[in-house]
Amino acid sequence: MTNKKIDVLNVKFDNLTKKEMLAALIDRVNKKEKTFVVTANPEIVMHANADKHYMAILKQADYITADGIGIVKGARILGTPIVERVAGYDLMLDLLKEADLNQKSVYLLGAKQTTIEKAVKKLKKDYPQINLVGYHNGYFDLADESILSEVLAAEPDLLFVGLGFSRQEKWILRYLEQADKGLAMGVGGAFDAYTGTVKRAPAIFIKMNLEWFYRLIKQPSRFKRMLVLPKFLVAVKKEKKNVS
Template identity: 70%
Template sequence: MENKKINILNVLFDNLKQKEMVALLMKRVNNKQKTFIVTANPEIVMYANHHQSYRQLLKQATVITADGIGIIKGSKILGTPIVERVTGYDLMLDLFKEANRLNKRVYLLGARQEVIALAEQKLKQDYPGIVLVGVHNGYFDLADEEVLHDVLDSKADMVFVGLGFPRQEKWILQYLEKADSGLVMGIGGAFDAYTGVVKRAPALFIKMNLEWFYRLIKQPSRFRRMLVLPKFLVAVYQEKNHRSK
């Protein structure tokens, strides 16, 4: 499987279909290799372009997936199309399935206490083959060594971190500096979607790449965050013009 990295505004995305990505990640898990997964949308790309420390942090990621449809559109505009959108939510579920099949050790970190408790309950019901070695809510200081060592002591094969960017990526880097092995993935608000606390868009919206529009209807407070998409597309067109000179 060829995995040529695609540069979109200084962020290097992996150009793999979801099945290929899952196969790559599980091979790394089984070989006890440290693996840092970032699921990036236009908001993350724009943030990285305005914050050098975060951009440098992303360079240490093992895999960066094209989480948002805006990334796919941007890749096509730049003439380097990414083969498939791989959302953090869908990738997380595929990794749950693999962890269930192989009886892997899993730790869930992030979200509000009531949400993470629901996620723990649902995971045990949905994937009884998973060895759930720990859960903790996302309300702690990044400098809290107690949480860090709790996860390290769990010897988790996979850690799913829902703290929102850039906080989750900063924590992941701290963790991987001390861990011997393990796959660690930043998942944003995926625990909310998994538990049904936040409803995911209906299949038709997802198929038409209008998931963002559904979320905006349901959460009008997201409007200001959505304004990053046109800014991202303007930056992509500027980059295209720059490359063509």
């Protein structure tokens, strides 16, 4: 398995299929290696280019997946294609399946209290062999040491953090600096999707790489956020000209 990092506007993505990515992550979990996973879309890339501190955090990640189809298209424009999109939500579900098969410990952090409670209830039903060592909602101050101490004490093999970027990556970095083991991954709004609080796009939209369009239809308030995609593509084309 080769993994040549692909540079898209200064963010280095792992060029792995989802199957290869999953195998690599599970191997690290089994070896008790600390692992920082970022699932990045164009919005995250653009934010990192505008925020040096956030870019520095991303550079410390062990793996960065191409979570958005925009990243795949951008890499193709740059002449350095990424083999496939690896959606963070799908990767989380695959990791939960593996955790269930091998009785790994899991901690969930993020979302509203009602949502995280629904996620815990559903997880226990879907993955009965998982050792759920704790959960907490995402409404807390990042400087709150009590939350950090609670998760550190739980020593999860897998930690899923849904605080939204860049908040989740900042918290994960602090956590891994003190943890002895474990894979920590930012999952954004995955708990909302998992519980059905926010409906995920139908399979046909996902297959056609139009998940973003479905979200826009269902949540028109996302329009301003969606404007980052054309800005991202303009930046990619500009970068292509500069390196040509």
